[in-house]
């Protein structure tokens with residue numbers, strides 16, 4: 174049986190960052206990262222962007238060069254899914270029956286893409302975009318694909334739609350709700366991106382749900398929607414969210430809901446087991462202290478740093494400001510803070526110029542910004558979000574006043 178001082182389950186963003194942060198902080202104990210993927214750790218954001226577009230080879234999306242892990246004395250156990258945990262014996266068992274003993278375990282297993290649950294959900298030609306293997310399969314099918322149907326108007330669906338347009342494919346996108354990005358942003362940003370996608374030739378169908386995937390000779394040939402219409406297509410991309418990968422923790426008795434519940438140091442309810450990233454429900458100051466799950470590189474990395482600090486003797490609660498980005502066409506959306514629950518949204522600049530920001534306030538305080546091709550606002554607005562600054566809305570709305578000066582002459 175192998176024994177590790179720290180065993181990390183998951184070789185994605187959070188798992189890799191946890192291992193790196195431990196070594197950076199001088200941790201000299203044994204570390205292993207065990208992951209079900211067979212590759213060296215790589216970045217996920219390019220999967221729906223430049224990697225899917227064929228603009229970046231796999232080597233350029235590696236989180237670190239492949240020699241990095243051995244050089245830092247970090248054991249990388251790839252192609253091994255952890256299927257059970259014994260919190261009393263402090264052991265994790267892999268799908269092939271290998272038992273790994275840990276002193277501390279960091280669960281960084283992310284999530285699995287939701288699949289469609291309509292008739293035809295399992296025919297060939299339906300893809301998710303969660304792993305590099307998913308993209309390999311998509312690229313293999315691409316030559317025989319003229320039309321792509323994207324299900325889901327979240328970030329991944331929209332980025333994929335933009336990339337497929339760039340590749341010259343005919344794209345139809347279906348979203349059940351009445352606007353895209355409805356769960357993560359305000360209406361101005363949703364409408365702006367809808368307009369952009371339509372301008373770039375995407376057939377965008379809102380308030381539309383997919384009823385059936387039709388197949389010819391076992392391969393996708395069409396998507397039937399709730400109006401009864403069938404849209405012919407050779408490929409379906411499903412971007413309808415993820416299910417946190419937490420089953421072994423649930424079976425081991427951890428406190429779980431839509432994710433594994435952790436405290437402000439990343440500790441689960443099981444002794445010596447931490448969790449982070451996409452699968453972790455954590456208390457977040459920027460959500461009024463509510464327990465939430467965030468799916469972003471920032472959150473995975475910063476939670477990893479919090480846990481690495483805790484393990485190396487510095488207890489500093491998780492307090493990082495959430496940020497996120499998305500690239501679609503020549504647009505870069507940068508978000509800081511969490512806009513959910515805002516009571517006022519102020520637009521700075523004009524969406525027609527394709528460079529503008531939306532500042533979200535709650536109880537007069539700045540809680541979030543969405544910046545489209547507006548790096549300055551993003552950089553300067555971050556401070557307003559971090560400090561929950563009270564700012565005069567009229568000054569915020571005036572793009573000639575830099576955000577860093579918007580709180581001066583504050584009426585409050």
Ligand SMILES: Cc1cc2nc3c(=O)[nH]c(=O)nc-3n(C[C@H](O)[C@H](O)[C@H](O)COP(=O)(O)OP(=O)(O)OC[C@H]3O[C@@H](n4cnc5c(N)ncnc54)[C@H](O)[C@@H]3O)c2cc1C
Nearest residue numbers: 183185186187209217218255282283450451468469470473
């Ligand atoms: C296509 C795409 C585009 C994205 N774009 C952006 C973006 O632009 N900006 C942004 O901030 N975020 C983006 N994200 C989200 C971001 O990538 C995730 O939030 C981040 O990867 C979460 O890190 P994580 O460590 O929690 O999980 P992951 O990076 O998903 O890593 C989890 C790893 O654990 C493995 N695993 C799962 N179960 C087990 C098991 N039982 N045993 C062993 N290994 C297991 C998984 O296979 C995976 O390798 C994007 C995600 C995707 C999929």
